Amino acid sequence: AFFSAAVISIAGALSMALTINDLLPAALKRDSAAIAAAAAISGALYLSPHLIVTVAALITLIVLIYNRPLIGLALILFWAPFFLAPLELYLWAAPMVELSALATLSAAILRGALAWLRGARIGRLRLNAFDWLMLALGALGCLSLLWSAERAPALRELRVIMIEPLLFYALLRALRLERREWLLLADVFLMAGAAVSLIGLYGYVTGTGGFALAEQGTRRLMSVYSSPNNLALFLGRVLPFGVALFCFAPSWFRRVGVGILTALVLLALALTQSLGAALLGVPAAVACALLLWDWRRGGVILLGIALIAVIALPVAARIPRLQGALDLSRASSLMRTQLWQASLSMIAEHPLTGVGLDQFLYLYRSRYILPSAWEEPDLSHPHNLLLDFWLRLGLGGLVAFGALQLVFWRRGLRLWRALRGDPWLSACVVGALGAMANILAHGLVDNSYFVIDLAYSFCFVVGLISSLYQAP
Known part of the structure; x- marks a missing residue:
């Protein structure tokens, strides 16, 4: 009361x-x-x-x-x-x-x-190339309703994955944020990752939940998510912001605070035991952030990390989840290759339009699943960002996504060079570039955009670079 x-x-x-x-x-x-x-x-x-x-x-x-x-x-x-x-x-x-x-x-x-x-x-607000390409993705999402067989899930995905995150992007652009406000949002993004990590770690340590059992009873952290891989996808985007904010921190007090939050994120990422994060997403994100911070010192740190990884290989080989990680005959690797084959068959029948938003699950398990993949019929996406954009938004969606990446990296790197004297904005830009590196690398074998948290984080990263590049 x-x-x-x-x-x-x-x-x-x-x-x-x-x-x-x-x-x-x-x-x-x-x-x-x-x-x-x-x-x-x-x-x-x-x-x-x-x-x-x-x-x-x-x-x-x-x-x-x-x-x-x-x-x-x-x-x-x-x-x-x-x-x-x-x-x-x-x-x-x-x-x-x-x-x-x-x-x-x-x-x-x-x-x-x-x-x-x-x-x-x-x-x-003067629209730039980022704005037009993001608008194109939204328009293609609306257009895809014309050929979506399952209209209800398509409408829901259009609302929560396309329209609302794109409105968030529009707000980031329209509100004309100042320098310190972008830094504050980067801090909040890191805090969100740390909060999710802390919730998961508490359940993991106490045994009260927030984890899944993998090979031989190994615990995999998943926190507030339904899958450890989904947690790894989100934290992989947060981690480069933590690394950049730590490296560019102007004071030891701030560096300690950021370091603690980043350590929580890194520990949680490790406990997800996500192979996509460990082998692709995290290395790409960390390497991008460290090399853009200082290519000499960052390069030395990366060499040290690589050396530690090589030394730790015998220990890692004893972890059931990591045994045969590069073996294409293992169940998870075989599942993805079969899934990609089915996805290509789907594209062959719908090369221009794709199949529409959130249609993959219904078509895959009813028509395109290979007989040898019968054990996992309930897969909702092709586990590859290129196939995913093509199937959901058609060939136009794939082209728009490719053009967006070209603009993002050209202007993002140009912005990074222009802001090298400003540690605050440099940290934000380097964090965004590292996050996009994670999206592209981890997205080769998993989701990239079409989940609520991934859509908002993607729009935040693009909105940050778009706004700072156009800022006076």
Whole structure:
């Protein structure tokens, strides 16, 4: 009762603050205090069993986001990995990331409308190559509904995987964030990875959950996800931001804090025992981040890591999960090769249009699965980013994704060279480049975009480079 009264009181106070010159109390004008308040309120919103407390917390959160849209962007990034645990809202449920995205979009539109009514000058956003290519991906997603046999899952994926993350990208572009705000979002992204890691590690150590049993009873960490591989996909994108923020940290105090969070992420990644992360995603991300930080010192560190890996090979060979990791005849490797064969057959019959959003599962298990792959019929994607974009968005989607990568790396590296004197923005840019390296490398054998958390993190990485490249 006390907790409920406290939350309701806070909601009332902040609602009144909104009516007085559209300002929050002075203590909440500072980003750190405002984000701390938003984190506490969103936690209350997420955990509250009572509808009235939920409504009060939701109203309070909207007030905070209205006054400081950056808070909404931070909440979207933080809650993205928790999409499998939706918030119960009376007769329906929705992930916090979705509620945060809709609240932030609504607040941004309302602020813009009120500014326009007051006669304030609103600068126009000049669209760049990133924007047009992201719009093209969204348009192709909408167009794919015309040939999607299973309309309901296609509509859902269009909403939660394409439209809402692309609206997040649009907010990142339209709000014209400042230098310190990009750094804050990078910090929040790292904190989200550390929070997911900490939750998983607690369950792993105490034996209360958050892990799956693999070969010979080996535990594989999965935290809030339904699969260890999904956890590895998300943390693989977070890790290069941690490495970059650590390497570019201007003070030992900050370096220690970032180092602790990054260590949590790295430990959790190791305990997922994801071969795609260990052999492809993490090496690509870490190598990219270290070499862009300082190619001499980074190169020495990479050589040291490689030497340690070679020395540790005999020990790694004793881990059941890692035995025969490069053996193409092992079950997981054989499954992927059979899956790729089936995917190519699917493409051969639908070369221009693909099969549509979230259609792979239904077609694969009913028509295209190879007889020898009967043990795993419920696979929802082809475990390869090129095949995935082609099958979901057609040949146009594959071309748009390829063009986006070309623009991303050309402009990202140009931006990295231009910002070498700015440690804060350099850390953000290097983290984004490392994250994209992870997406491409790990995406060769697993998912890359078409999961809620992966879609939001992809849009964050692209939005960061796009905005900083165009910034004056």
